Amino acid sequence: MEARIADLIASLPEELEEPTSAQAELARILADLASRPVPTGRVHRAWSLGTLSAKIAAGWMVTHVRGAFAGEEERTRRTNEQRLRAALAILGSMGYMRGAVMKVGQILANYPDLVPEQLTNTLAMLHFEAPPMHYALLGEHVRHELGAEPEELFESFEREAFAAASLGQVHRARTRDGDELAVKIQYPGIGRTIESDFKNLSILAAPMRLGPDGDNFAAQIAYVRDMLLLEVDYESEARFLERAREALSELEDVVVPRVFRDLSTRRILSMERLEGLHLTEWLATNPPQSERDRIGTLLNRATGRLFFSERLCWGDPHPGNVMVLEDGRLGLLDFGSCRSFDGHEWGLITLGVDGYREGGAKLREAMSVGCDLSAEQAADPERMKFLMAYAAWYWEPMAVGDEAFDFSDPDYIQRGMQLFGETSSRRYTRSHPVNLYNARFLYGVRVLCHLMKARVHAGTITHEELERAGI
Amino acid sequence: MRVTSDTKRETRERILAAARRLFVARGFEATTIRELAAEARIAAGTLFNYFDSKEALAVALVEEALDAGRADFRAKLRGGEELSEELFLHVVTGLRRLEAYRGLVGTVLETALSPFAHSGISQRGADLRLAHLEVVEELIAKAGATAAPSVGPVTLHLYWTLYLGVMAFWSGDESPQQEDTLGVLDESLRVFALALANPAPPTSGPATRS
Numbered sequence: 001m002e003a004r005i006a007d008l009i010a011s012l013p014e015e016l017e018e019p020t021s022a023q024a025e026l027a028r029i030l031a032d033l034a035s036r037p038v039p040t041g042r043v044h045r046a047w048s049l050g051t052l053s054a055k056i057a058a059g060w061m062v063t064h065v066r067g068a069f070a071g072e073e074e075r076t077r078r079t080n081e082q083r084l085r086a087a088l089a090i091l092g093s094m095g096y097m098r099g100a101v102m103k104v105g106q107i108l109a110n111y112p113d114l115v116p117e118q119l120t121n122t123l124a125m126l127h128f129e130a131p132p133m134h135y136a137l138l139g140e141h142v143r144h145e146l147g148a149e150p151e152e153l154f155e156s157f158e159r160e161a162f163a164a165a166s167l168g169q170v171h172r173a174r175t176r177d178g179d180e181l182a183v184k185i186q187y188p189g190i191g192r193t194i195e196s197d198f199k200n201l202s203i204l205a206a207p208m209r210l211g212p213d214g215d216n217f218a219a220q221i222a223y224v225r226d227m228l229l230l231e232v233d234y235e236s237e238a239r240f241l242e243r244a245r246e247a248l249s250e251l252e253d254v255v256v257p258r259v260f261r262d263l264s265t266r267r268i269l270s271m272e273r274l275e276g277l278h279l280t281e282w283l284a285t286n287p288p289q290s291e292r293d294r295i296g297t298l299l300n301r302a303t304g305r306l307f308f309s310e311r312l313c314w315g316d317p318h319p320g321n322v323m324v325l326e327d328g329r330l331g332l333l334d335f336g337s338c339r340s341f342d343g344h345e346w347g348l349i350t351l352g353v354d355g356y357r358e359g360g361a362k363l364r365e366a367m368s369v370g371c372d373l374s375a376e377q378a379a380d381p382e383r384m385k386f387l388m389a390y391a392a393w394y395w396e397p398m399a400v401g402d403e404a405f406d407f408s409d410p411d412y413i414q415r416g417m418q419l420f421g422e423t424s425s426r427r428y429t430r431s432h433p434v435n436l437y438n439a440r441f442l443y444g445v446r447v448l449c450h451l452m453k454a455r456v457h458a459g460t461i462t463h464e465e466l467e468r469a470g471i
Numbered sequence: 472m473r474v475t476s477d478t479k480r481e482t483r484e485r486i487l488a489a490a491r492r493l494f495v496a497r498g499f500e501a502t503t504i505r506e507l508a509a510e511a512r513i514a515a516g517t518l519f520n521y522f523d524s525k526e527a528l529a530v531a532l533v534e535e536a537l538d539a540g541r542a543d544f545r546a547k548l549r550g551g552e553e554l555s556e557e558l559f560l561h562v563v564t565g566l567r568r569l570e571a572y573r574g575l576v577g578t579v580l581e582t583a584l585s586p587f588a589h590s591g592i593s594q595r596g597a598d599l600r601l602a603h604l605e606v607v608e609e610l611i612a613k614a615g616a617t618a619a620p621s622v623g624p625v626t627l628h629l630y631w632t633l634y635l636g637v638m639a640f641w642s643g644d645e646s647p648q649q650e651d652t653l654g655v656l657d658e659s660l661r662v663f664a665l666a667l668a669n670p671a672p673p674t675s676g677p678a679t680r681s
């Protein structure tokens with residue numbers, strides 16, 4: 001599917017009344033892009049789309065930051081804009097290597113609250129646009145990384161990739177011992193490029209003081225950066241895979257691929273290959289309600305187990321990362337953007353659980369601590385009312401007790417999206433990363449259950465998993 | 472003493488072997504002609520009968536490595552690759568053979584391969600260029616290059632410029648295992664293949680119409 005440049009531009013956030021210099025700069029870049037013919041070559045197209053999504057990411061940032069400037073001193077505002085311009089320049093230059101910027105686009109695309117739907121759709125398409133590495137490049141890269149070429153390392157290795165990854169591609173291979181593998185290989189150099197670009201970006205963003213709720217923007221950039229830095233390091237993904245595999249070993253019907261360490265590096269990840277259908281493909285076969293309930297239940301069980309017992313947030317719940325295997329088991333992929341909660345973050349989560357159990361004042365306290373509110377903010381009834389509504393939505397599937405919650409209800413998902421969006425547009429929360437991860441994770445899993453129209457005993461599962469984790 | 476062509480070849484080979492060892496062990500700059508001659512067990516004067524400078528020796532080593540790389544390339548080619556992949560393989564097999572000499576590629580670029588090279592050394596450079604471009608031409612012809620009516624001197628010059636640029640980049644590439652070179656080479660060759668496939672439309676000459 002081809003993204004039309006005009007569509008992308010049309011879906012940029014609306015102009016703000018008073019154009020800033022950074023916006024003027026953005027407008028200039030976009031006008032320049034729009035005036036160029038849409039390139040048709042595969043390579044060329046991917047390259048310029050990469051650049052374009054950089055501009056869109058930048059546009060999003062401009063709008064986001066601009067909104068937060070309201071009421072700022074003129075001088076602070078100018079300083080901020082200078083920084084923003086520099087940040088824009090970096091983002092603009094990031095298109096020179098595929099992948100990196102698409103990834104930013106994807107992450108933004110996961111925030112339906114921050115960007116209009118059309119933009120979300122278009123950005124969501126972008127990650128399928130990555131041009132392939134041919135075998136000569138790949139072989140040389142593998143030799144540099146692992147000391148030998150694929151044909152020497154593996155019993156067999158397919159020259160054509162069978163799937164695209166955001167930073168590279170995935171190949172089928174077989175080990176000398178006969179294990180069937182999926183080998184994910186990063187485009188050479190892209191990891192370091194992303195690391196240095198984002199280091200620069202967050203250095204620029206860090207001192208920006210934005211609006212009454214302070215560091216919201218820097219926190220978001222830091223969040224995007226952390227996600228990306230995790231994703232470029234396949235060794236970190238390998239560690240998460242191993243932790244998750246171990247933590248879910250008791251769940252017979254759930255599989256997390258085994259990692260082959262000897263055949264993996266920071267840039268290459270060799271895993272057990274799962275054979276089956278991706279969630280969307282599986283749904284296209286019209287599975288009966290009982291099967292959809294079963295898979296939805298397994299998904300809640302597995303992610304709940306990881307969350308409460310392993311303090312691990314499965315970062316990217318997305319139909320492409322869920323598989324229904326030939327033997328009916330649930331396969332979980334992509335542990336690149338996992339988050340392991342630290343002690344402080346875990347404290348916030350257990351406080352939230354206490355709030356849910358006790359309700360009332362305890363829940364209000366949990367929300368205000370969790371959202372890092374000042375005393376004054378916590379006293380704002382509008383804000384509190386809103387946050388309580390959010391909490392109610394969050395716990396709703398668990399609140400039905402022993403009954404199954406029907407995720408097919410579109411109203412539930414829509415309310416979630418609305419609340420999710422308003423939290424950020426009203427700047428009601430200071431975005432501690434834990435909230436971002438948590439929200440993205442939970443919202444993502446629920447959207448998956450909604451896609452499956454699954455009925456799940458979410459309350460029972462949550463209570464059992466809480467108990468198991470001793471919370 | 473009569474010097475047979477066999478002894479001559481053998482001496483030349485000894486000098487090259489000495490250069491391979493010393494350039495790699497000590498670096499090109501730090502190695503002197505005297506040391507090279509000693510290592511090859513000949514007089515310094517004799518060495519000059521074979522190579523007129525240290526640079527000429529470096530060029531000979533690079534040429535040798537590239538010839539070996541070309542043989543590797545032929546052996547590795549499976550057929551059915553796209554042009555940009557074949558071009559990539561051609562360059563990368565050469566780089567692989569050159570790995571030990573990365574430190575002296577800069578010198579070769581500046582001397583033999585420079586457009587301003589002096590005649591003696593530039594002859595070797597011209598040979599090296601010719602041998603490389605012959606393969607490129609062959610690959611392009613094989614790929615059909617239907618859209619490019621003829622592989623003219625401009626096409627090959629464009630290619631050569633990219634190639635030298637990649638070599639220069641590689642000789643100074645500080646990234647781990649020179650991974651950045653792989654990216655730069657890939658992008659350069661894709662751009663080149665793309666330019667071949669989509670030649671610029673002919674510009675209308677001046678004053679063709681009123």
Ligand SMILES: Nc1ncnc2c1ncn2[C@@H]1O[C@H](COP(=O)(O)OP(=O)(O)O)[C@@H](O)[C@H]1O
Nearest residue numbers: 163164165166170182257271272273274320334
């Ligand atoms: N272990 C595996 N078994 C089968 N397919 C896999 C496996 N790992 C990855 N894939 C395929 O590759 C695609 C991309 O992998 P993923 O890990 O999601 O990449 P990314 O780095 O973009 O997150 C998946 O959607 C899936 O189709």
